[in-house]
Amino acid sequence: MKDSYITRFLDSLIVNESDIPVEERFKLRSLVLLCLAINGLAFVLVSVQVLGHYKDESVFAMLSLGLIGQLLLKFSRNYDLTVVLFILSGTGIMLYNVTTTGDIYSYNHKWFVPIMLLVNATFSRWTLPYLLFAIAVQCYFWMVSPKWHAESIGTATDHLVDNIALLVLVFCFLWIYRKYADMQWDRIKGQRQTLESQKLALIESNDLLQRRTEELQESNQELERFAYIASHDLKTPLNNIISFSTLLEPQLKKLKNPEIDLYFGFIRDGSHRMNHLIKDVLEYSRLSAEVESVEALDLNATVAEINDSISQYLHDRKAVVEIQGKLPTIFANRTRIYLLFKNLIENGIKYNQSERPEVVISCQELNSQFELCFEDNGIGMEQEYLDRIFTMFTRLHTNEEYDGTGLGLSLSRKIVENIGGSISVKSEPGKGSKFCIFLPLTLIEEDSEKQASLPV
Amino acid sequence: MSKPKVYLIDDDGPTNVYHDIIIRQSGEFDSYQIFSSATEALQSLSSTLTYPDLIFLDINMPIMSGWDFLEELQNREKHQDVDPAVVLLTTSLSSRDLDKSENYKEIMQVLEKPLTPSKISLVLERLCN
Structure with a gap:
């Protein structure tokens, strides 16, 4: 109409x-x-x-x-x-x-x-x-x-001029205003359209991102499941190799054939190394695959437990593990924290040529987090390698120099990240390394926080 | 106490051979029987007169897994007053398996394969207690 x-x-x-x-x-x-x-x-x-x-x-x-x-x-x-x-x-x-x-x-x-x-x-x-x-x-x-x-006081022109001038002003304003308003309006409309299209594009890319993330998570889980199953199934035949070579060893020794001993040594060492590797890969894939149960852990007790389990090794290396002050009690998974601490303690002693290898563990409260440091007097590392050591299968030494799988530190990092923390390292060749774990303060049990003499 | 009777259930042949040797060398068991599948072991349980005191049970087995076997064991009629103690054997200790094992009162222990003399003496110690 x-x-x-x-x-x-x-x-x-x-x-x-x-x-x-x-x-x-x-x-x-x-x-x-x-x-x-x-x-x-x-x-x-x-x-x-x-x-x-x-x-x-x-x-x-x-x-x-x-x-x-x-x-x-x-x-x-x-x-x-x-x-x-x-x-x-x-x-x-x-x-x-x-x-x-x-x-x-x-x-x-x-x-x-x-x-x-x-x-x-x-x-x-x-x-x-x-x-x-x-x-x-x-x-x-x-x-x-x-x-x-x-x-021109009192004249008719006076009023006429006054009022005409005012009216002209009003209409000038009306005209200018109309132009200005239209311009503004067009600009705003244009902006609104741009915003609208940007919003749509954003929603679209957000959807895409979410889809991709889900896909990635799925394939990641699949990969970890695969790693778990593969390494689990690899262990059965490997166990057989290790078991039977253990049975075979004394009998072969009796033959007193140096060549057989050498070859057999390769088999034995190879299978042991493979065993370690599979164990670590399994451990790594489990970190994502399994739901962790959380409990209050006295970290002092954890360190004592580790010292106990590697007491022979510590004795052989004349090494000491020391706690500076007192460590807090935190809420975390027992097995994971045990593994994390053991990795860091063993690393400090393994990559160490001091007469008396030493790992000092200390704890310090920062703003919203606390820092657990493992400082050793070991061989240290060049600055350029520091970024790489947390990557899977990255090794700085051959197996002849230092035994290892290249998974220990990536495992450690994953454990720390899983509980909302981060890990960093400072090191200098010949002077030792200092690994620091930063964990959220919320992990600390309150009572222990008061008890622990945390230097601030 | 007389030496315990043992069932060993594992689908992997070489593992069975190895465990056979280890168990025999330990000399700690009165009699032991080896089964390469859980179904065989179940059949034997329902017909045997020499009921085992201890079962070494592998978890990962085709057709009937260790867990399935435990379910069957719980459901079947009791042939004797005391149920056999079960020691789960696994290629790799996982917290999932450990958690799951809490649900079965028959399970005395979860051990990583292979069996060794020290592991056997550990099991026997727990069995006696």
């Missing part, structure tokens, strides 16, 4: 009417109509001199009505109509003045206009035009108009 002239006229008073939904438009048209009626009424009443004696009061009432209308519109969140309302009531005031006294600056409302404009400037989206207009009106009242007024 084609809109009538009246609705089109009303719509044209609403800035950017095309962006307002049809059902809203009706409401806005009504408001515009109401505004016109208020101003029209004021105009008529003033014209017939009914309010002639109360000009200031009537102007004030009109402005108040305009303000109430504006506040209502603020709540409806349509700032554009606020402007329309203001202009309508403003035009009403001008016309009212022109038709009654033709003397605009002699009344108190010459303050109202700029103040209203400033109020609007503060609340509106169209701050700049409002401010400019407020300044312009103020300039007119204070500078231009009084001067002209003084020059």
Whole structure:
């Protein structure tokens, strides 16, 4: 249905009417109509001199009505109509003045206009035009108009020039405002569209990321399951090789054939090394595959337990493991922490050529975490290798130099990361290494925190 | 106490041969029987007169796993007052298996393969207690 002239006229008073939904438009048209009626009424009443004696009061009432209308519109969140309302009531005031006294600056409302404009400037989206207009009106009242007024006081031209100048100002503003508003609106619309399309793209890429993450997790789990099954099944035949070579060894020794002994040694050592490797791979895959049970662990006891289990090794190497101060009690999985500590302690002693290998374990509270350090007096490492040592199967030495599978530290890192921590290393060749584990403070049992003499 | 009677259930032939040697060398057992499947062992249990005191049981076996065997053992009619103690044998000790073993009161111990003389004496010690 084609809109009538009246609705089109009303719509044209609403800035950017095309962006307002049809059902809203009706409401806005009504408001515009109401505004016109208020101003029209004021105009008529003033014209017939009914309010002639109360000009200031009537102007004030009109402005108040305009303000109430504006506040209502603020709540409806349509700032554009606020402007329309203001202009309508403003035009009403001008016309009212022109038709009654033709003397605009002699009344108190010459303050109202700029103040209203400033109020609007503060609340509106169209701050700049409002401010400019407020300044312009103020300039007119204070500078231009009084001067002209003084020059041509009491003449008809005086009023005519005053009011025409003001009206020109109003219409200039209307025109500029319309242009500015359209421009702003287009810009905002453009921004909104860009945002909308960016949002869509973001949602899409987010979905993709989630899908990929799930796929990755799945394939990761599959890989770990595979590693677990493969290494588990590899162990049975390997166990047989180890078992039977253990049985065979004394019998072969009896033959006193150096060649047989040498070859047999290769078989025995090879199978033992493979056994270690499979054990570590199994351990690594289990870290992800199995749900860990958590309990309160006294780390001092854990260290003592490890010392006990490797006491022969420590004795042979004349090595010592020392705890500096007291270690806290933490909530974690017993087997994992045992493995982690054992790895770090054994590493400190294994890669060590000091006469008296030493591993010192200490604990320190930092801001939101605590730090467990394992410091040794071992061979240390070059700076360039430090990033690599936590990677799976990375070894810095041959099996002849130091026995190992290249999994110990990657295992350790995984254990630490699984409980929300991180591990780092400082090292210097010939001076030793210092492995530090950073764990969240929440892992510490509260009582032990008080008991433990943590140096801060 | 007389020497215990033992069943050994494992699907892997060479492992059985090795365990046979280790058990024989230990000389700690009165009689022992080796089964290469859990079903065979179950059949024997329902027909035998020489009921075992101890069962070394492999977990990973085709057709009937160690866990299945334990379920069957729980469900069948009791032939004697005391159930045989079960020692689970596994190629690699996992916390999952350990947790699961808590649910079976028959399981006395979970050990990593292969059996060694020291492991056997450990088992016997627990059995006597």
